Amino acid sequence: MQFHVITLFPEMFTSPFSGGIMARALNNGLVTIQTHNLREHGLGRYRQVDDEPYGGGSGMVMRPEPVAAAIDAVTARHPGLWRVLLTPQGDVLRQSLAAELARREPGLMLVAGRYEGVDERVRELVDQEISIGDFVLSGGELAAMVVIEAVTRLLPGVLGNQASLDEESFGSGMLEYPQYTRPEVFRGSAVPPILLSGDHEKIRRWRREQALERTRRRRPDLLVKNPRG
Numbered sequence: 365m366q367f368h369v370i371t372l373f374p375e376m377f378t379s380p381f382s383g384g385i386m387a388r389a390l391n392n393g394l395v396t397i398q399t400h401n402l403r404e405h406g407l408g409r410y411r412q413v414d415d416e417p418y419g420g421g422s423g424m425v426m427r428p429e430p431v432a433a434a435i436d437a438v439t440a441r442h443p444g445l446w447r448v449l450l451t452p453q454g455d456v457l458r459q460s461l462a463a464e465l466a467r468r469e470p471g472l473m474l475v476a477g478r479y480e481g482v483d484e485r486v487r488e489l490v491d492q493e494i495s496i497g498d499f500v501l502s503g504g505e506l507a508a509m510v511v512i513e514a515v516t517r518l519l520p521g522v523l524g525n526q527a528s529l530d531e532e533s534f535g536s537g538m539l540e541y542p543q544y545t546r547p548e549v550f551r552g553s554a555v556p557p558i559l560l561s562g563d564h565e566k567i568r569r570w571r572r573e574q575a576l577e578r579t580r581r582r583r584p585d586l587l588v589k590n591p592r593g
């Protein structure tokens with residue numbers, strides 16, 4: 365799968381993908397990430413990409429022409445990409461949306477905005493707007509990286525099979541059960557004896573109960589959406 369990112373800060377997109385699962389997916393050719401510098405499509409001597417809001421107000425707004433020119437340039441060289449604008453007003457990213465995006469071949473074009481927002485007419489140039497949650501970022505870059513990582517994990521060959529099935533189960537809406545490894549006692553806190561019992565049926569039921577109770581306490585919204593308990 366190809367990821368093409370339109371951004372004013374292409375240098376941000378290196379280190380987050382230089383280790384772990386992302387680095388392996390890149391090295392194995394399962395994904396490619398190309399950045400496209402929006403500044404190259406800026407207007408005039410100063411390569412301007414922003415301007416003051418019509419009607420007044422604070423902050424600057426991204427002008428539509430540079431964004432449109434960048435989108436057109438990427439589309440000309442890479443037809444068929446699903447075009448996504450990262451904005452606080454978009455569809456909120458969830459595992460189910462990541463799974464849909466992972467099926468968009470040949471890949472995604474991710475447009476990261478800066479300033480107080482983009483000119484409203486930019487929305488007409490994309491297929492979908494996505495937000496990563498209800499908090500304020502300084503631009504779309506980190507959101508684009510979150511999308512890239514969440515989607516890459518779901519591509520065939522990136523994770524082992526079991527891990528992929530586990531992600532499916534998160535998609536269906538419960539928090540994880542508590543996990544333990546050695547030592548048996550850590551600073552006075554012991555591993556629940558049932559996990560040392562060897563009774564796998566009992567362990568399975570205990571884990572399910574723990575996951576359900578934890579979800580009820582911490583994320584009841586997940587159970588309302590998907591009442592499996």
Ligand code: 9D3
Pocket residue numbers: 450451452477478479480481494495496497498499500501502503504505507
């Ligand atoms: C001054 C009004 N701001 C709303 C609180 C507008 C605003 C515009 C642009 C706030 C943040 C941004 C930059 N954020 C993004 O581009 C962004 C984002 C985010 O801030 N949160 C979650 N997901 C995303 S996706 C893109």
